[in-house]
Amino acid sequence: MSLKYLHTMLRVQDLDKTMAFFNLLGLREIRRRDDDGGRFSLIFMAAEGDEDCPVELTWNWDGDTGLPSDSRHFGHLAYRTDDIYALCQHLMDNGVTINRPPRDGNMAFVRSPDNVSVELLQNGDALPKAEPWASMENIGHW
């Protein structure tokens, strides 16, 4: 019985903010369904060439009060990048808090607008340690 992973789905409060966040990471909308009857939208986003593993965003047009402000239960989404410093700089320049800076040139954590934890990992060997990252403190948790 063959099994194939399809996607991870996240419920979001503010679709525009969330799509902007994933856009900053490098994901683009690859598929979308707006359901007038159910008053919800499903948006699938993935990086170019990575369409097999999208994240699905579920947005209820009339809000979703059941969403916790933080969810430790759900761990994180993880993405690999070719230049973790460039990506973190790009995120920071656009107002994203780097909760766990890539001090080691290898790993960082940020949060989506809904506080979903997103792990970033350097492709291949860790980059040489470099400022401002090497001496940057953690902010909050992730």
Add this chain to the structure above:
Amino acid sequence: MSLKYLHTMLRVQDLDKTMAFFNLLGLREIRRRDDDGGRFSLIFMAAEGDEDCPVELTWNWDGDTGLPSDSRHFGHLAYRTDDIYALCQHLMDNGVTINRPPRDGNMAFVRSPDNVSVELLQNGDALPKAEPWASMENIGHW
């Protein structure tokens, strides 16, 4: 700046129960790290041939009281299967509640031992409607 999806991580309370659940679905352990110092284990599980999209289970040996009993914020993991009836029967025979039975021959939802929602989708066209599924009621939510 290329980006590659790596995994979705879930924190679990009971590693044995959770691995048994994902085993029932058809996932196997593909990579594992037991950290004596940090007293945690990371277990990556994937279906055969689907190793690019694993789920990562994080298990803290001394428990994790921060886990909510339910997490609406996190949506679900989704898997495609070649025979949704056979898979649901297999799960049910092993004590898994089918929260949303595949009445339509296409879609079902179950929960992991930590109440993580897991969506199952039939590969290709929906199967012809069939009992006991067609008249099976929902149980709880997902």
